[in-house]
Amino acid sequence: MAFSDEERRALVALVEWYDAMGVDGVVGDVAIDRLAARSLPEPSPERSASRPAMAEGAPRTPRAPWEAQPTVAGEAPFESPFPVSPPTPAARPSPPPLPSLRPTPAVPPIGAGPGAVVPDEAAVETARAAAASASTLAELEAVMRAFDGCNLKKTATQLVFADGNPAAKIMFVGEAPGRDEDIQGKPFVGRSGQLLDRMLAAIGLDRTNIYIANVVPWRPPGNRTPSPQETEICRPFIRRQIELVSPEVLIFLGGASAKVLIGSTDGILKLRGRWERYALPDHTIPCMATLHPAYLLRQPLQKRLAWRDFRALRAILTGAAASAAD
Numbered sequence: 001m002a003f004s005d006e007e008r009r010a011l012v013a014l015v016e017w018y019d020a021m022g023v024d025g026v027v028g029d030v031a032i033d034r035l036a037a038r039s040l041p042e043p044s045p046e047r048s049a050s051r052p053a054m055a056e057g058a059p060r061t062p063r064a065p066w067e068a069q070p071t072v073a074g075e076a077p078f079e080s081p082f083p084v085s086p087p088t089p090a091a092r093p094s095p096p097p098l099p100s101l102r103p104t105p106a107v108p109p110i111g112a113g114p115g116a117v118v119p120d121e122a123a124v125e126t127a128r129a130a131a132a133s134a135s136t137l138a139e140l141e142a143v144m145r146a147f148d149g150c151n152l153k154k155t156a157t158q159l160v161f162a163d164g165n166p167a168a169k170i171m172f173v174g175e176a177p178g179r180d181e182d183i184q185g186k187p188f189v190g191r192s193g194q195l196l197d198r199m200l201a202a203i204g205l206d207r208t209n210i211y212i213a214n215v216v217p218w219r220p221p222g223n224r225t226p227s228p229q230e231t232e233i234c235r236p237f238i239r240r241q242i243e244l245v246s247p248e249v250l251i252f253l254g255g256a257s258a259k260v261l262i263g264s265t266d267g268i269l270k271l272r273g274r275w276e277r278y279a280l281p282d283h284t285i286p287c288m289a290t291l292h293p294a295y296l297l298r299q300p301l302q303k304r305l306a307w308r309d310f311r312a313l314r315a316i317l318t319g320a321a322a323s324a325a326d
């Protein structure tokens, strides 16, 4: 079946959404009609056992200190020092709509208002030159504020450049700002940022000793996933930002930033917790992807995996695991 460019873009956006949500495999290539399949048997035990987090008898990953503890019968419930309100279904972003197979008139991409720039190689080239021209973070922020090559700037309230300490040893990179970040002009200040702060505190860090930024510095309208073109245009800026900060360790919050910055193709559940190397102009530094705090708000059980990653981070910062990451 031949797809139009628009249908192809919508399908790519859908697959990227699945990727961002941590889906890294398919369980069948024939669609199941769930309404007709009401009488289908429950999944077999073997199938359930292949899901590591749920496997019966599987070694339990240590519980994260910021997650709620189970209540033991007869005991008062343990109050987590970092209580997290239960995820609301409404907080979950909905997947991009499937493309209509009917021919649709050519329309500009979502967020491309009047005078919007069509993303193309010229915009990427301009971004590269602008990023390379900056020799300090202040200059980089100024060139990014002046840059008009990304459509997202037209719908965002403001540039969300960075937060934290530019002299920090450790830099975190997320995907793109959300609503709260767009309003306040700082990355990770909404619910997921608050969870991140609790996770940092659990390993003795806060925003005075980390630096944090996003691959895309403008909020995509409706918090949609940035398109591949938008990401490509913004990539020279985040790369330059990493060069100028020159951290000792880089942590990707979610699979999307790891994909953009080290070209990883694995889903986040496979990728997380693995030390890789990130290339700066004259040396490489250890980098690792971990689960995005927004994902953890929706999947609280996975916090134990993030806790493993944060302990590995603490170990590398204290030098204990330096050889493991060399």
Ligand code: URA
Pocket: 174, 175, 176, 177, 178, 181, 186, 187, 188, 189, 192, 193, 214, 253, 294
């Ligand atoms: N999610 C991100 O990836 N970045 C932010 O700044 C906020 C939420």
